[in-house]
Amino acid sequence: MKVMKPLKPYGLHITAVVLLTLGGIMLELLLPTLMANVVDIGIVNGDMPYILRTGGLMLLLAFIAIILMTGVSFFASKTAQGFGRDIRRSLFVNVESFSLQTFEKVGTASLITRSTNDVKQVQDVLNMMLRMMTRAPLMLVGGIIMAVTREPGLSSVFLGALPLLALLIFIISRKAIPLFVSLQKKTDRLNLIVRENLTGVRVIRAFNRAIRERKRFDAANMDFRNTGIQVNKMMAVMFPVMMIVMNFTNIAIVWFGAVRIDQGIMQVGNLMAFLQYSMMILMSLIMLSFGFIMIPRAKASMDRIIEVLNMENDIFDPEQPKACQGEGNVEFKEVTFRYEGAEKPVLHRISFTAKKGETTAIIGSTGSGKSTLLQLIPRFYDVGSGAVYVDGVDVREMSQQELRAKMGYVPQKAFLFSGTLLENLRYGNKTATENEIWEALDIAQASEFIREKEEGIRFMIEQGGANLSGGQKQRLSIARALIRKPEIYLFDDSFSALDTKTDAALRAELNKVTKDATVIVVAQRVSTVMDADQIIVLEEGEVAGIGTHQELVGQNRIYQEIVASQHAEEEGA
Missing domain, CATH: 3.40.50.300 (P-loop containing nucleotide triphosphate hydrolases)
Structure with missing residues (x-):
């Protein structure tokens, strides 16, 4: 796709994002295990030197993880901003080459929206994907491995919550895609009316049509608002439901973990570590769900960008142009x-x-x-x-x-x-x-x-x-x-x-x-x-x-x- 070509110069940046994210997550996954060791070994045995050594190691690993994630943010932002710049340039250059007939197929208002709002949507989602969508799958897989390794018996609790969250993400995404497409078209309409009113302000005032134009703008604005509210309602429902699933999962982990501790099967430190890993797993799912909500909107914007980039100009230079030497007849x-x-x-x-x-x-x-x-x-x-x-x-x-x-x-x-x-x-x-x-x-x-x-x-x-x-x-x-x-x-x-x-x-x-x-x-x-x-x-x-x-x-x-x-x-x- 033409829209992905501008990512090629940022291959090293994207690789750096993935490697730094992987390193940061590995360090974060070690912290709950070290914390469990502090409780089960250091505190239980009253071994203060062990507690200090392990605590110091935890601080060092946390500091290194912060540095790595800062690097992730830097390279992700640089890639997203550069990508947005290159796409805007490609759009501008392509539109400049259009004949008037090709230009009129899309229209000024829509081209402005595609070159600004649509590019911004794609740019923001790319930034989010590099920072969150690379982090979430790695954290999900790593968290599951660490949790199952420490306490296989408790793993069935959060593994039961995963299908519920996946089903919720699927339903929301399926309903969100057509709404985001509609939202971008209504952005075009709103932009068109605003542009007409600003450029034609003298005519509007000369004919006393300000009230009519205000009503026309209010209708388009209200239509845009209603679609936006529908989208936000989905997100407003989605996150509380996810938090409820997460909290009930934690309650179940504590409940069954307490039973296992009472039976002597499990130690307190292990329960604390398991809770941390379950939180990592569920948080990674929330990040994925957020991505799946934003990606449809970016896809709608990307499709509109690709439409312009793929438009074939009906006026082009011949492969072997003829020279014209004369007086201008x-x-x-x-x-x-x-x-x-x-x-x-x-x-x-x-x-x-x-x-x-x-x-x-x-x-x-x-x-x-x-x-x-x-x-x-x-x-x-x-x-x-x-x-x-x-x-x-x-x-x-x-x-x-x-x-x-x-x-x-x-x-x-x-x-x-x-x-x-x-x-x-x-x-x-x-x-x-x-x-x-x-x-x-x-x-x-x-x-x-x-x-x-x-x-x-x-x-x-x-x-x-x-x-x-x-x-x-x-x-x-x-x-x-x-x-x-x-x-x-x-x-x-x-x-x-x-x-x-x-x-x-x-x-x-x-x-x-x-x-x-x-x-x-x-x-x-x-x-x-x-x-x-x-x-x-x-x-x-x-x-x-x-x-x-x-x-x-x-x-x-x-x-x-x-x-x-x-x-x-x-x-x-």
Whole structure:
């Protein structure tokens, strides 16, 4: 299993845990025997030197056992923490490689839960298993051997209690597994609602939906609580029942042991030692039962982790990728694409060519497939049929790294990472100089408000760019793409949050720096696309027209409707 591979580097640590546990238990098993000798030999005979020697030996053995068990805790914790770190890294790396389509199969909320809560569950149980589940079987077997060796006649008392405890563990474990699986799914649901409420807090307040969202959260929270209570009820019943069995076992041992002492068959020291061994045996069973309760929950978490690790990405590099050497020309040839589970294609038989030194604009109504079309170029999705070519090479035959290195992509929803503005802009080109950064900011019409900041380009950006307006974030996203100086620029409705004046100034500056590149712009406003070398009109996923602004205004009905509707809006404003 993939999830067990990260344990291989910790083989020496696990071996150390087992050996140290074995050594510690052997010393602990000797202590009751030495105590019995103190009573039966030292105290009965009044031999004080023997009592002191044996007592001193007991203290020494106990001290060594403490050191060994400390080592067990150290190596177990180091192994569990390292294992958790490696699993989180494997999950993160695997998810990073997912295509958008693969990513959407699991969802953001579930992936966060699997990378944090589920890994924590597995990590904690691994730590417990190394510390307790290696100790319990060794102590159980060693305790039984020592007890039977000292007093075979009394062994039947606690051996009768073992089947009762084993049956209890089996019943609890069988009922716990489906509950733990359900609990993890309800953790996903709770995490999803919390994430939606935190990220959508402005919308919730704007529409006065706080009470509705609170009720939705309360329902999910109560569902999670009820399942958790069911699990805890099992554990609440299990441990008192075990303690009752243990206490009655001890009563029976003392009762029958007293009878044997009265008959002269058994000595007091032996009874004391036997009680200690029976306690060790029963305590080891309690540790095992605790493990059997926790393991199902860890198994549920591990299955969810393995599911993500085993997910096969539907977009991968070819074994022998083709090199792409050219000027950045992009061609769509009979491209059809549909989302998984969709009834009909989002794009149908799309064909056009975007050439170097030209601007190709894509316009159409909402839902016509504009953004989807743009995302096929860097292979965020793969086409269903047809092909997308960059400089004559099918993008599926290129390595994704080489393909995307040729592009500067500005997404529809501008996203900035927490950190300094400098770090965000160098995301496009980590070797960019400060002069190049200011040049890109000037072109993107963002330098003015950045110069107003005391820290300048070292201004701290909050998570998601929360301390910036929508237009500011769009301009910084454009600057990030410009710093890369790519062969192909992809603008996915990247000017929607800009006012008309800023939009015009930005496009004028862009035309100067992108004159030797291929530019593909998705836009809603006619004013943004009217200067493009060619405009592609999309209608319900199909090409409804291709031409310049003047050609389409004169000949294309759909484009005419778009122009007329926006002209009417401007007049109304």
